[in-house]
Amino acid sequence: MASEERQKEILEKLKQAVIQYDEDQAKEAAQEALELEGLKANDAIFNGLVVGMQEVGRLFEAQEYFVPELLMCADALYAGLEILKPHVEELDLGVKGSVVIGTVEGDVHDIGKNIVKMMFDVAGFTVYDLGRDVPLDKFVEEQLRTDSDLLCLSAMMTTTMTGMQKVIDDIRKKNPKVKIMIGGAPVSKDVAQKYGADGYAADATNALADAIKMIGSLKDLKDEAEGKKK
Amino acid sequence: MAETMTSRERVLRVFRREETDRPACFSGMGNVTTEGLSKLGYQFAKVHQDARMMAETAASTPKLFGYDCCILPFDLAVEAEALGAVMNTYPDSADILYPTIKEKVIHSPEEMETLHVPADLVERGRVPLMREAIGLARKELGETVPVGSYVLGPFTLAGQIMELNDLLKLSFKKPDKVSKLLEDLTCVIVAVAREYEKAGVDYLCVREMGATSDVLSPRAFKSLILPHLKNIFKALSVPSVIHICGKTNDIVPFMVESGATAISVDQKNDIVETRKKLGPEAIIFGNFDPYNVLVAGTPEQVRETIRKCLDSGVSAVWPGCDIWPTVPPDNFNAMMDEVRKYRR
Ligand code: B12
Numbered sequence: 001m002a003s004e005e006r007q008k009e010i011l012e013k014l015k016q017a018v019i020q021y022d023e024d025q026a027k028e029a030a031q032e033a034l035e036l037e038g039l040k041a042n043d044a045i046f047n048g049l050v051v052g053m054q055e056v057g058r059l060f061e062a063q064e065y066f067v068p069e070l071l072m073c074a075d076a077l078y079a080g081l082e083i084l085k086p087h088v089e090e091l092d093l094g095v096k097g098s099v100v101i102g103t104v105e106g107d108v109h110d111i112g113k114n115i116v117k118m119m120f121d122v123a124g125f126t127v128y129d130l131g132r133d134v135p136l137d138k139f140v141e142e143q144l145r146t147d148s149d150l151l152c153l154s155a156m157m158t159t160t161m162t163g164m165q166k167v168i169d170d171i172r173k174k175n176p177k178v179k180i181m182i183g184g185a186p187v188s189k190d191v192a193q194k195y196g197a198d199g200y201a202a203d204a205t206n207a208l209a210d211a212i213k214m215i216g217s218l219k220d221l222k223d224e225a226e227g228k229k230k
Numbered sequence: 231m232a233e234t235m236t237s238r239e240r241v242l243r244v245f246r247r248e249e250t251d252r253p254a255c256f257s258g259m260g261n262v263t264t265e266g267l268s269k270l271g272y273q274f275a276k277v278h279q280d281a282r283m284m285a286e287t288a289a290s291t292p293k294l295f296g297y298d299c300c301i302l303p304f305d306l307a308v309e310a311e312a313l314g315a316v317m318n319t320y321p322d323s324a325d326i327l328y329p330t331i332k333e334k335v336i337h338s339p340e341e342m343e344t345l346h347v348p349a350d351l352v353e354r355g356r357v358p359l360m361r362e363a364i365g366l367a368r369k370e371l372g373e374t375v376p377v378g379s380y381v382l383g384p385f386t387l388a389g390q391i392m393e394l395n396d397l398l399k400l401s402f403k404k405p406d407k408v409s410k411l412l413e414d415l416t417c418v419i420v421a422v423a424r425e426y427e428k429a430g431v432d433y434l435c436v437r438e439m440g441a442t443s444d445v446l447s448p449r450a451f452k453s454l455i456l457p458h459l460k461n462i463f464k465a466l467s468v469p470s471v472i473h474i475c476g477k478t479n480d481i482v483p484f485m486v487e488s489g490a491t492a493i494s495v496d497q498k499n500d501i502v503e504t505r506k507k508l509g510p511e512a513i514i515f516g517n518f519d520p521y522n523v524l525v526a527g528t529p530e531q532v533r534e535t536i537r538k539c540l541d542s543g544v545s546a547v548w549p550g551c552d553i554w555p556t557v558p559p560d561n562f563n564a565m566m567d568e569v570r571k572y573r574r
Pocket residue numbers: 067106107108109110111112113115116152153154155156157158159181182183184185186200201202203204207260304305306327328329330386389394439440442444445475476477496520521550551552
């Protein structure tokens with residue numbers, strides 16, 4: 001079937017646009033995807049753009065791509081996403097999550113945080129990015145305001161890392177059900193456990209995978225609770 | 231073995247590739263300790279903006295521990311401030327928070343081309359304070375301890391005065407535009423460095439950690455960063471060091487090519503390999519983890535690490551970054567004791 005061929009072609013074009021950080025091609029391919037009957041926007045995103053981004057992640061780990069390349073690939077991906085997203089019937093990975101993310105007070109290292117944020121964007125999360133050097137109270141405030149499923153804290157220095165503990169203690173008191181994930185170079189699994197975080201990941205890909213798992217369990221709990229009520 | 235040289239003699243000899251009584255143990259990056267701060271009764275947030283407090287704090291580390299240098303300042307904002315950026319010292323924090331830039335100078339990629347470098351740059355921000363502090367530190371330590379300082383590399387400075395995300399993308403998309411900015415910043419860096427030289431520093435370190443291979447490709451380092459570094463080192467007259475932390479194994483040849491007297495790398499560098507690559511003449515400083523070993527380790531782990539650095543072929547023991555203030559005195563002492571005992 002010609003249309004099936006064409007579908008493949010467009011998906012490949014979307015994927016390559018991301019890998020080759022070609023914003024124009026991403027837009028063009030996204031348009032073509034919308035015009036082709038039978039190709040859902042959802043598929044174009046997940047079997048085109050996201051597949052491309054996965055490859056980019058691999059190239060980054062293999063040190064063929066560096067941070068500038070990664071950021072440009074993300075721009076291409078966002079360009080395609082912007083066109084496709086309004087046409088998505090339901091964006092569903094099994095979970096649809098929201099996340100508040102930022103680098104803690106006293107710390108301006110935000111390259112890593114931005115990469116993690118991008119992965120959440122890619123996966124269709126609603127992302128509230130508070131930026132860098134974020135006052136500790138602000139994390140708590142914003143989480144409560146947005147009622148996000150997830151709170152992500154990044155720190156690149158051993159001193160600012162201790163600020164995470166304060167945020168975690170504070171938010172646990174006010175909202176025990178939110179899932180908290182921490183990361184950054186000095187953070188380890190042990191630190192995460194000691195601070196009482198729910199999750200830790202060494203890099204952006206693992207961060208996303210863990211986040212999806214955590215939110216999944218959160219939703220199960222909710223469903224269960226609601227099921228019981230009924 | 232008794233020490234027969236002063237720290238200053240020892241360090242200056244290292245830069246000339248001459249024999250020393252024992253391995254030098256020093257740095258070109260900050261060495262504030264909470265031990266020194268509390269002895270002086272100073273709050274960390276206050277020592278950045280007062281020449282006397284800065285000089286005393288910097289001098290406390292060699293005085294307390296016999297460390298082979300005195301380094302000032304402690305933050306990375308001097309050049310950016312002279313260009314008009316605004317610094318946050320976290321005055322209300324009792325914790326050790328390092329100053330950050332809260333207000334940048336370039337707010338959009340367009341403004342890169344219209345960066346205004348004030349004619350009286352070296353009279354702005356804390357440059358005059360730095361001159362004074364260097365002079366005071368010199369006076370306080372006499373001829374026994376070398377006084378060093380650092381400036382930022384052009385790429386790292388660019389990241390301080392504009393949004394780093396934009397800089398990173400443009401360094402790929404519009405390298406010419408970025409290169410032009412780095413050229414302007416090179417002039418700024420040289421002007422500031424010359425002031426430090428006039429004030430009496432014994433050596434200078436250029437910190438270009440923004441261009442680490444954790445972030446930027448070795449290819450981009452060579453084509454975009456290296457030409458400007460060369461211009462900086464050509465203009466300096468005191469011994470100089472190029473410092474880059476994180477992944478550096480692939481760029482050490484370029485670091486040498488920059489023209490710096492010595493190169494400085496952190497614990498992520500494989501020194502044995504680097505030494506093999508660069509040969510016996512290269513002056514290589516490194517490469518212990520200033521937090522995980524010096525602060526979080528035991529004295530025995532510190533000793534082991536110092537021995538390992540020396541066994542792998544560093545020219546002087548030197549931390550991978552700023553010494554982290556909360557270093558336990560026992561660990562600092564263990565480090566110094568180990569370099570005194572070391573036999574090659
Ligand atoms: C670039 C850099 C800077 C830039 C930062 C620019 C910016 N906007 O980010 C500048 C020049 C401004 C800078 C300043 C300073 N720096 Co600095 N810097 C670095 C450097 C070289 C690279 C960091 C980086 O971006 N890595 C690349 C990214 C992709 O990796 P990443 O951040 O680890 O992120 C990944 C993971 O950690 C994880 N992750 C990150 N966040 C999160 C969050 C969550 C929730 C999860 C799940 C995962 C996750 O996923 C990411 C993607 O894979 C490191 C050394 C190094 N090579 O690591 C030092 C380093 C972080 N800096 C250090 C220091 C000491 C400083 C200064 C204090 C120096 C000074 N004297 O002022 C100042 C700090 C100012 C301040 N108060 O914040 C030390 C920290 C030491 C310590 N243990 O505390 C380091 C480790 C250098 C060293 N070798 O010691 N720095």
